[in-house]
Amino acid sequence: MSCLDCSQCSTDPCATEMLKIAEAEGIGTAWSRAAAQEPQCGFGTTGLCCRICMKGPCRIDPFGNGPQYGICGADRDTIVARHMVRMMASGAAAHSEHGRHIALALLHLSKGELKDYEIRDVEKLHAIAARHKVAVEGRELSEIVRDLADLTLWDFQNQDYSAPVNWLAASLPAPRLEKLGKLGLLPHNIDASVAQSMSRTHLGCDADPTNLILGGLRVALADLDGEMLATELSDALFGTPTPTVTRANLGVIKRDAINIAVNGHNPLLSEIICDIAADMEDEAKAVGATGFNVIGVCCTGNEVMVRRGIPLATNYLSQELPILTGALDAMILDVQCIMPSLPRVAECFHTQIITTDKQNKIAGATHVDFEEHHASENAKEILKLALSAYKRRDPKRINIPNLQNEAIVGFSTEAIVAALGKVNAEDPLAPLVDNIVAGNIQGAVLFAGCNNTKTQQDSAYLELAKALAARDILVLATGCAAGAYAKAGLMTQEATNTYAGPGLKAVLTAVGEAAGLGGPLPLVLHMGSCVDNSRAVSLATALANKLGKDISDLPIVASAPEAMTEKAVVIGTWAVTLGLPTHLGTMPPVAGSQVVADLLTTTAKELVGGYMMVETDPALAGEKIFAAIQERRAGLGLPTATWGPKAPASGLARM
Structure with missing residues (x-):
């Protein structure tokens, strides 16, 4: 195993301490295996290697000096698009299979077959039922659970192409549903969307990169449907998260x-x-x-x-x-x-x-x-x-690193709205909206995604969160992004006092104190696991509905600074499809096709309002995310700011 500079592998002191032990004892880790893979294949990195059939693998010369077509005749744009759509389909299959498992458990529970489970949040179950127009009054809980399980499983079974999946139809703002419907992007069936994506990318099928990527947007929305149902039903089954203090590392x-x-x-x-x-x-x-x-x-x-x-x-x-x-x-x-x-x-x-x-x-x-x-x-x-x-x-x-940090976690959509309700019980979202309008909060960024050995572990997450929070951007996180912040101590009140800009700090302090935390909300709000990205969509939908706008109008950006999995690819794609500027800190395998790159950036912005922006340098990524938020603020007629030292806040709005 090659020698590693452990300090360059991760920003986490616990990780570097353990990696030194691994290095000394000759135990392989993800980092040593990554080093052994160098140099990685340039054709695969750019998406120009095709292994869909056994005539290959075929590769396209990115410089135009060698082969420009695969054996079947597929060009670089078709090869890259097919590969991306297959990644999206795999990610959607993973998330939706998780959701199916939860839905089937609810079905069995409704029949009295699961002695170890119960509905722990009946209020959340009733809220889900109301959204889906399932009757509650005068009915047994098991009947309600059965109806919700059936309508959820219908999202995996429906064969009527004209009827969109239930969870998206009941959860997104009307303007977004209308736009997606006109574009033919609303999926009717999760399983069918995955199967059709695999079918159309088979040898001899869809070879139009534009049509392929549009199909990718559709399967990405099927992924979002799977995430929504997994999160919401898990809340009903196990309890909706509320703020709790724990520790990490x-x-x-x-x-x-x-x-x-x-x-x-x-x-x-x-x-x-x-x-x-x-x-x-x-x-x-x-x-x-x-x-x-x-x-x-x-x-x-x-x-x-x-x-x-x-x-x-x-x-x-x-x-x-x-x-x-x-x-x-x-x-x-x-x-x-x-x-x-x-x-x-x-x-x-x-x-x-x-x-x-x-x-x-x-x-x-x-x-x-x-x-x-x-x-x-x-x-x-x-x-x-x-x-x-x-x-x-x-x-x-035994060698346990002597490091752990406090973390205040559990900020579901309901928990955030409840905290805001302590400030304004009659209109909980008003404090958030008013302070966005006033500029105390410039906008919000959702950090999601994974870790990647191409990046020093957690470093991009930490650098971006600190830089954006200093400029009054509200920071939300899920999945391994949330884990990075919890380990580093950024989910604390102390972190808010240290890193938040004056406007953001004032808002987080006012809400935290009103909610009984005895101080501000943490700098980064932990919304849950990676399927719980749907919570951020729920919050954005609530804001859009209150303002009579579409999600694409809001000053909200998604970011995956260390994207790695096929799930991350499909999450980023549905974020774009919902209308969000979406930052990737890892280059996806599309560099070999300018057509596909343009489809995911320029064309997507024209079509659905969202777009991908790839930036591997965290400092530059912070500026681009901030600029995207300012563009949305300008579109709403709100005052904008420039990247640089933050001026003192002008005072809280209606707090």
């Missing part, structure tokens, strides 16, 4: 406890693990531990963090590193963003790696089939494996 691992990490994206298992771990405390103490210590990794970690206050150990790219502490007894895996390397790293320690989904197994891991009908029994079996692993610990190898 590897220091949350405890030397004297049985440490179990939940990793992946689906809360159906992790919620039960938390319940059963509390019930099995005596068994943990019987083997000499103080109890079970459940910690989170990646988006499953975010799910239990925002609902239960479970501490977060780390985000995607550093998911191998908790094992290197020598004190992690088990890592429980469900689906998505899970590294196949985990069992190999665990071979060097006592840690038990446990897969739980029959469609997501890893060679070398122990598999326990998780089924909701036997959830508590499955959880007990898993926790007993962790108990057994704890007995095999080597105390001499």
Whole structure:
């Protein structure tokens, strides 16, 4: 394994400490494997390599000196467009499969078949029912749950092309629905959208890059539908997040406890693990531990963090590193963003790696089939494996970094509106709107996406958030972006006082104090896991409806500074389709086609109002995001600002 400069791998001191251990002991990590891949294939990086059929792989010479067509005759624009659409379809399949799992659990619950689950937020369930025009008055809860499960599953089954999926139709502003409908972009069926995307990109099918990308926009909206239903139904099932104080980074691992990490994206298992771990405390103490210590990794970690206050150990790219502490007894895996390397790293320690989904197994891991009908029994079996692993610990190898930061998390759309309601109970959104108009808040940015070894871990997130907050931009975050901010201590009141511009600081302080926090809201508002990007859409929709505008009119930008997965590609695409300027800090594989690049930037802006802007330099990205917000402010007739030192605020509006 090649020697790494660990300080250049991550901005997280815990990560660099663990990477030094890995380097010293010859244990491979994502960073060392990335170094071994250099130099990466330039054809693949630019999207000019095609492997759709077995005549290839074919590649296009980006400089025009070599082949300009694949064996079938596909040119660079067709090859790049097909590749991008396939990435979008895969991302949509991942998110929507998560949502299907939740919807099916609700269906089984409505029939009385799941003894370990219940509707924990009846008020949220009733709100969902009202939005979908499902009757509530005088009905049993199980009947309401059944109707919602049926209409949700219809989004995977409907064969009427003229009827858009239920969740989008019930959730987006009327002007946006009208625009998307006229363009033929509203999907009628999630599964059909994914299947059609794969079909049209097969050899001998769609070869028009414009038509292909329009199909990509459609499957991206199917992804958003899957995210919406997953988030909303999970809230009804497990509880809608409210502000809670917890902690983040590897220091949350405890030397004297049985440490179990939940990793992946689906809360159906992790919620039960938390319940059963509390019930099995005596068994943990019987083997000499103080109890079970459940910690989170990646988006499953975010799910239990925002609902239960479970501490977060780390985000995607550093998911191998908790094992290197020598004190992690088990890592429980469900689906998505899970590294196949985990069992190999665990071979060097006592840690038990446990897969739980029959469609997501890893060679070398122990598999326990998780089924909701036997959830508590499955959880007990898993926790007993962790108990057994704890007995095999080597105390001499324990090395837990002494760093963890406080994090105030749990800012669902409902929680944000409730906090604003403490300022103005009759019109909760008024304080936000009025302060945007006054310029105390210039706009908002949603940070989403992953980590990528092409970027120093978390660095772009941190630099951008600090720079934009200093210029009075409200910062929201989900997924691994949220994990970056939690680990670094930016989800605290102290961070608001340190980094927020005067206008933003005044607003966050007024709202936080009114909400009973005894100080400001945190600098970055944690909205949940990566499927919970839909919460930001809900908030934007509420603002658009209040103003009688479309989402594309609002001073809101999406940003994925370390984009990495196919899910990130499809999230960015639906953000564009909703009308949002969308920043990517990683170059997607489109550089080989100017036609596709133009479609996602200039043409998209003309067609749907949103557009992609790629900028790998965080300093320049901050300026571009700020400029995009100012463009939207100007379009609304609001006063604009320039990038530079922030002038003192003129005073709060209606606070």
